[in-house]
Amino acid sequence: MSFKRFLSTASLVCTALFASANGFAIDYVQNALARENISLNGQWNRIIDPYENGYYNHRYQPHTTEGYFKNAKMKTPSDLIEYNFATAEKIRVPGDWNTQEEQLFLYEGTVWYQKDFALTKQADKRYIVHFGAVNYQAMVYINGVKVGSHEGGFTSFQFDITDYVKRGENSIVVKADNRRERNQIPTVNTDWWNYGGITRSVAILELPATYVEDYTVQLSGSDATAIVAKVALAGSNVKQGGSVKVSIPELNIQEVITLNKKGEGQITAKANPQLWTPEAPKLYDVTIAFNGELIRDRIGFRTIAVDGEDILLNGKSVFLRGISIHEESPLHDGRAWNEDDARTLLRWAKELGCNFVRLAHYPHNETMVKMADEMGLLVWSEIPVYWTVMFEDKAVYAKAEKQLTEMITHDKNRASIILWSMANETPSHKARLTFITKLAKKARSLDDTRLITAAMDTQGNTANGKIIDDPLVAAMDVIGVNSYCGWYGGTPESCGNILWESKYNKPVIVSEFGAGALQGLHGDKDERWTEEYQASVYEHNIAMLEKMTALRGVTPWILKDFRSPRRPLPDIQDFWNRKGLLSEQGIRKKAWYLLNAYYSKKEESSN
Secondary structure (H helix, E strand, O other): OEEEEEOOOOOOOOOOOOOOOOOOOOOEEEEEEEEEEEEEOOEEEEEOOOOOOEEEEOOEEOHHHHHHHHOOOOOOOOOOOOHHHHHOOEEOOOOOOOOHHHHHOOOOOOEEEEEEEEEEOOOOOEEEEEEEEEOOOOOEOOOOOEEEEOOOOOOOOEOOOOOOOOOOOEEEEEEEEOOOOOOOOOOOOOOOOOOOOOOOOOOEEEEEEEEEEEEEEOOOOOOOOOOEEEEEEEEHHHHHHEEEEEEEEHOOEEEEEEEEEEEEEEEEOOOOOOOOOOOOOOEEEEEEEEEOOOEEEEEEOOOEEOOOOEEOOOOOOEEEEEEEEEEEEEOOOOOOHHHHHHHHHHHHHHHHOOEEEEEOOOOOOOOOOOHHHHOOOOOEEOOOOEEOOOOOOOOHHHHHHHHHHHHHHHHHHOEEEEEEEEEEOOOOOHHHHHHHHHHHHHHHOOOOOOOOEEEEOOOEEOEEEEEOOEEEEEHHOOOOOOOOOOOOOOOOHHHHHOOOEOOOOEEEEEEEEEOOEEEOOOOOOOOOOOOHHHHHHHHHHHHHHHHOOOOEEEEEOOOOOEOOOOOOOOOOOOOOEEOOOOOOOEOOOOHHHHHHHHHHHHHHHHH
């Protein structure tokens, strides 16, 4: 019997009132930067603090009155204050510190950020500070008072600062700490750069006293001619109820949602939307009106399903022609974060022939997934449960679940996302199986409208090749396979003869294969690091792919070269992972053209 589930655009869960089993309350203003806001992007003051003297005293106890977070000023000539944000060096936000200052290139530790801002505070407003991301731990202070902390370098977070801001001049201080620790997600050992700092946008949201905190707009799971809209309020007078107006003018939807005493409500409206596809990425203007606030979004509607070894997009089998992407800018050093970065990276993917991207190995910025919606690229979105996290530790699991919940909460209304990925290249053992299976169950409880996957490098060997036999596959809808034949094992020529078997009747995505090459280095196809060697690996791996009967997608590693401290080889790597099909400057290598030709044939055969 085939396994078939039709899934639609976004979660049915209103997360504003959700509290996970591990105690992390989820309070998140959906589509934050579409609200009235004051941008805090730009120049901030910064103090490097490797010993954390700005947080701990000489007894290694947290300061209560003298920490850097107080942003103290000398009042008399005899005052002893050993820091001064006003005369400190400047740093750009958003932006990592590693690529802004040479002395911080390899720095891991604490940097304090400070910025003054003016606010015309109104008594009938609430003020929420929004951070797109801070890597890895953030403590946030307003006018010397701690308002909250957040752990995790790749998801956005917010704090209500209404009671801490004042009319006129205010100060915000952020303690950002990117030190790697064994009990973090990700753990100490990764193959990407540990960019520190406030890496995405910062803004102060100015909201009504009671406001729409969360909303979900999606196709009905049981009826593709109906759209379900759910909303949840937050703020001062949630219990008073009221109504919210939801409009999708192009579909002639003008609906009023009557709210209960919890501030929640939903409606179902009949509609016949044009379904979103990579070829025609139709988005509808959606507005949500309440209490004087008008929230605007652009949302697409589509279904995604598995049927045996097939992936069905809007009920039709689809082959996912993809590429993996790290969140590194194609236009400047360091983290990608803005629209130009996203548009360039995704344009390169489309020029390669892709209809699909794997955003590895962590949730990417909001602009990236919104641009994927607009440009017509399906998305695999992942949390950084990467390699050897501490699977036996309940606290580590809680951190992973928190990041998973944040990822789904933030991006649930994006039509492009079809896969939530639980992990990458984790070792097969009982504790890991329990850990990731529990994550998959959690993901489904938050969002039963998308497919669940993980990238696995734990395949067994057979006389003729490989067998997919990892027990973790039982918890997945789609099997992700990482295989580096020709680079970490075997010769390129040996790859084409490998035959794959699977114990599971499920679709397979080869989520990684590839080889390193220094762009512009040429030689024999058997010579490592040459473009010819990389091209040979692609040629023979593509021959292998053609023999995989369950194959329904590919995301080779990777679109462009990216920084990694694991890659020190002088004059070749120089702290760059060279597996990109493009150099760090965006110059195409020989393997680019081989993959492009393969994708052109796959696209022609599907038409």
